[in-house]
Amino acid sequence: MRDIFLDLNDEQRVSVEALDGPVMVVAGAGSGKTRVLTYKVAHLLNSGVDPFRVLALTFTNKAAREMKERIIHLVGNADARNVWMGTFHSVFARILRVEGHLLGYSPNFTIYDNEDSKRLIKGIVREQNLDDKVYAAGYVLYRISSAKTNLITAQRYNSDDDILLQDKLAGKPQLGNIYNLYHQKCFRASAMDFDDLLLNTYILLRDFPDVLLKYQRKFEYILVDEYQDTNQVQYSILKKLAANNENICVVGDDAQSIYAFRGANIKNILNFQKDYPDVKVFKLEQNYRSTKTIVNAANSIIVNNKDQIFKKIWTQNEDGSAIDVLAAKTDTEEGQMIANSIFETKMNFQVRNIEFAILYRTNAQSRSLEEALRKLNIPYRIYGGTSFYNRKEVKDVLAYFRLCVNNKDEEALQRVINLPARGIGKTTLEKITVEAEASKKAIWEIISNSEDLAGLRLGSSVISRITDFVTMIKSFSAQLFKKNAYELGKHISASSGILKALYEDNSYEGIARYENVEELINALSDFAGRPRDTVMESGNGSPLPDFRTLNEFMQEVALLTDADKEDKSNNDRVSLMTVHAAKGLEFPYVYVAGLEENLFPSIQSLNSRSDLEEERRLFYVAITRAQKKLHLSYAESRFRWGNHTFCEPSRFIDEVDARYLSFPGSRKRKGGPAHAVDNEQGLPEAFIEKAIRNKNLKKINALPENETKGKEASYSDETEVRAGDEVMHDRFGKGKVLNVEGAGSNRKATVFFQAVGKKQLLLKFARLKVL
DNA sequence: AAATAGCGCTTTTTT
DNA sequence: AGCGCTATTT
Numbered sequence: 001m002r003d004i005f006l007d008l009n010d011e012q013r014v015s016v017e018a019l020d021g022p023v024m025v026v027a028g029a030g031s032g033k034t035r036v037l038t039y040k041v042a043h044l045l046n047s048g049v050d051p052f053r054v055l056a057l058t059f060t061n062k063a064a065r066e067m068k069e070r071i072i073h074l075v076g077n078a079d080a081r082n083v084w085m086g087t088f089h090s091v092f093a094r095i096l097r098v099e100g101h102l103l104g105y106s107p108n109f110t111i112y113d114n115e116d117s118k119r120l121i122k123g124i125v126r127e128q129n130l131d132d133k134v135y136a137a138g139y140v141l142y143r144i145s146s147a148k149t150n151l152i153t154a155q156r157y158n159s160d161d162d163i164l165l166q167d168k169l170a171g172k173p174q175l176g177n178i179y180n181l182y183h184q185k186c187f188r189a190s191a192m193d194f195d196d197l198l199l200n201t202y203i204l205l206r207d208f209p210d211v212l213l214k215y216q217r218k219f220e221y222i223l224v225d226e227y228q229d230t231n232q233v234q235y236s237i238l239k240k241l242a243a244n245n246e247n248i249c250v251v252g253d254d255a256q257s258i259y260a261f262r263g264a265n266i267k268n269i270l271n272f273q274k275d276y277p278d279v280k281v282f283k284l285e286q287n288y289r290s291t292k293t294i295v296n297a298a299n300s301i302i303v304n305n306k307d308q309i310f311k312k313i314w315t316q317n318e319d320g321s322a323i324d325v326l327a328a329k330t331d332t333e334e335g336q337m338i339a340n341s342i343f344e345t346k347m348n349f350q351v352r353n354i355e356f357a358i359l360y361r362t363n364a365q366s367r368s369l370e371e372a373l374r375k376l377n378i379p380y381r382i383y384g385g386t387s388f389y390n391r392k393e394v395k396d397v398l399a400y401f402r403l404c405v406n407n408k409d410e411e412a413l414q415r416v417i418n419l420p421a422r423g424i425g426k427t428t429l430e431k432i433t434v435e436a437e438a439s440k441k442a443i444w445e446i447i448s449n450s451e452d453l454a455g456l457r458l459g460s461s462v463i464s465r466i467t468d469f470v471t472m473i474k475s476f477s478a479q480l481f482k483k484n485a486y487e488l489g490k491h492i493s494a495s496s497g498i499l500k501a502l503y504e505d506n507s508y509e510g511i512a513r514y515e516n517v518e519e520l521i522n523a524l525s526d527f528a529g530r531p532r533d534t535v536m537e538s539g540n541g542s543p544l545p546d547f548r549t550l551n552e553f554m555q556e557v558a559l560l561t562d563a564d565k566e567d568k569s570n571n572d573r574v575s576l577m578t579v580h581a582a583k584g585l586e587f588p589y590v591y592v593a594g595l596e597e598n599l600f601p602s603i604q605s606l607n608s609r610s611d612l613e614e615e616r617r618l619f620y621v622a623i624t625r626a627q628k629k630l631h632l633s634y635a636e637s638r639f640r641w642g643n644h645t646f647c648e649p650s651r652f653i654d655e656v657d658a659r660y661l662s663f664p665g666s667r668k669r670k671g672g673p674a675h676a677v678d679n680e681q682g683l684p685e686a687f688i689e690k691a692i693r694n695k696n697l698k699k700i701n702a703l704p705e706n707e708t709k710g711k712e713a714s715y716s717d718e719t720e721v722r723a724g725d726e727v728m729h730d731r732f733g734k735g736k737v738l739n740v741e742g743a744g745s746n747r748k749a750t751v752f753f754q755a756v757g758k759k760q761l762l763l764k765f766a767r768l769k770v771l
Numbered sequence: 772a773a774a775t776a777g778c779g780c781t782t783t784t785t786t
Numbered sequence: 787a788g789c790g791c792t793a794t795t796t
Contacts, residue, residue, distance in 0.1 A: 261783070262785060361784075364782055423772070580785065602782090603783090615783095
């Protein structure tokens with residue numbers, strides 16, 4: 001066994017070595033956080049800990065998968081596969097498959113996604129004759145989700161006078177009632193939404209001491225990644241699981257906490273030391289990812305936040321070139337500028353597409369960027385947004401699968417009962433729904449029972465169509481453990497008629513949809529061909545068949561995100577994604593687009609300090625993704641829901657210490673002969689003023705001294721540049737000085753660059769290095 | 772029951 | 787602008 005500690009720096013090593021007791025590792029961006037976690041698990045296994053006794057919670061399934069591979073490699077033993085590793089949601093879903101019967105759930109429970117939840121809420125609001133403006137599905141779901149995240153069950157919600165009074169005062173007195181009905185309907189459908197996976201796990205551990213003890217013993221060591229983004233219920237579960245031996249190691253960066261909107265509580269990391277007084281705290285402050293320019297720029301913005309753990313992030317990497325700020329007239333132009341820049345960089349430096357990422361605040365921004373990339377034939381891939389598993393046609397097919405696995409899955413049933421059209425229309429469904437509601441049964445129970453069905457007084461032809469449908473689904477369900485996931489999935493999509501309907505649609509979109517379903521079938525084939533990851537229990541006590549079932553596939557697929565999907569076709573593509581989706585990733589070249597007030601920071605964040613601080617952390621996450629070169633861009637006007645709106649550059653651009661910024665290619669304003677001779681890149685006066693003002697302000701937030709000095713030494717000696725000198729410029733490369741004139745801060749040089757030709761540069765800004 | 776036309780809502784971020 | 791949902795028509 002090789003000494004794995006040779007790969008670590010001192011800070012990392014001591015964090016890895018501390019195996020026992022509570023440990024908190026505060027890790028700055030790019031400081032090797034994942035590495036510490038990976039090596040720590042490897043070290044545990046090397047020290048003789050049983051992999052089954054290690055629980056590691058990551059932020060994405062992909063991160064878990066990659067970490068596992070590396071651990072297996074490090075310890076040289078495939079048993080490492082048996083570490084319990086995954087997201088909170090997927091690990092707890094696994095536990096609930098086994099233990100959920102204690103709470104009255106079938107091991108085949110469905111996981112409702114947001115869309116399912118919203119449809120269900122819409123239905124309830126309609127049923128209750130409530131105003132769907134007052135009780136907008138999105139808002140109601142948000143409220144239910146917040147409640148669950150904070151351990152407030154429907155029952156508790158409705159017995160809490162404060163909450164009820166507040167809802168009443170807010171003009172939404174029925175929220176508690178809707179929550180109640182929502183919970184009942186989910187339960188009746190044997191379905192859990194995302195928050196239920198956490199809340200039910202908590203309830204399980206709270207109400208069943210023997211179960212708690214079982215998992216406390218099982219998980220001898222607990223490791224948690226991205227701890228800054230845990231919420232109340234996750235916190236409470238961890239607290240319970242770790243209560244016995246307190247071998248809990250959390251890793252995170254308070255400066256990268258960006259999920260408060262979904263209940264994440266930054267106090268969990270800020271207060272970890274209070275929860276575990278014996279905690280050993282380690283800080284990882286050396287950044288291995290980015291240039292000095294990027295690291296220092298990131299430091300210069302994050303100091304504006306009040307809530308944080310003190311850290312001093314530094315790097316030994318090279319200075320790197322300045323951060324380019326691109327100013328565009330419109331969002332279309334912004335896309336073009338970014339696409340052009342990528343194109344040029346690719347040409348000049350032989351860079352592959354995969355080394356570029358474009359990050360933005362909202363998914364809607366991707367369109368103009370996509371168009372620009374397409375025009376230049378630059379291949380790209382969008383992460384998130386309407387991700388693969390969110391496409392309508394894919395969800396339709398998945399709904400069939402869901403219904404076969406769990407006949408009571410109400411949302412899936414409503415989706416497919418008349419898809420493709422088989423003569424079971426709205427009015428029929430309405431009658432069935434009313435009857436189901438009246439008798440507190442699932443729709444499936446009504447339609448699969450001939451007596452119930454007869455009681456509905458439907459036409460005989462309708463009844464036969466319904467029974468045909470029921471027979472079909474039953475025949476699918478009967479094969480769940482007879483065929484593997486791929487065979488059964490293919491059979492279902494063919495026999496249900498859904499594939500045929502898509503195949504017959506010859507429109508451009510229709511073909512794309514058909515291909516998407518094909519891709520889903522391919523994914524099934526992959527899944528069926530891969531061995532089981534870990535030894536799993538079936539949940540109902542019976543042994544699992546020796547092939548992988550559709551059932552298993554469905555358990556996995558509900559919690560997959562776009563980031564988890566591997567792209568086999570062409571991997572060399574530019575990545576487009578929201579900043580949230582970029583968390584944990586890194587790219588040599590990063591473009592952060594749409595840096596405008598009301599967009600980034602988002603308009604809804606401007607009311608409270610804490611929300612604005614979260615936006616700032618989000619910006620911090622965005623810029624710390626970059627390894628070599630960072631671009632920031634904004635547009636002066638942008639199309640937003642149909643009509644164009646004018647925008648101002650984001651305050652976040654101002655907050656970056658001006659010495660790290662550069663403004664290439666920006667045009668002089670009209671009537672601006674006052675500065676006919678421009679500085680380095682001809683930036684508008686307003687920007688110079690802002691930059692100087694900003695620089696003065698920033699003196700208080702001094703950076704590490706050695707950095708500042710190093711920076712100045714390289715460019716402050718403007719008097720030393722003379723005609724005839726060979727010089728180096730960050731952006732333009734090598735050049736020869738033709739002429740120098742002027743004095744003091746107005747001193748400027750005419751330089752001929754090999755790459756870009758003759759330029760006039762203001763020495764104050766140019767940072768020329770004499771060679 | 773199915774097909775079509777018009778209305779209205781969206782956009783903050785995601786497991 | 788584009789999509790999904792609803793009301794209306796056939």
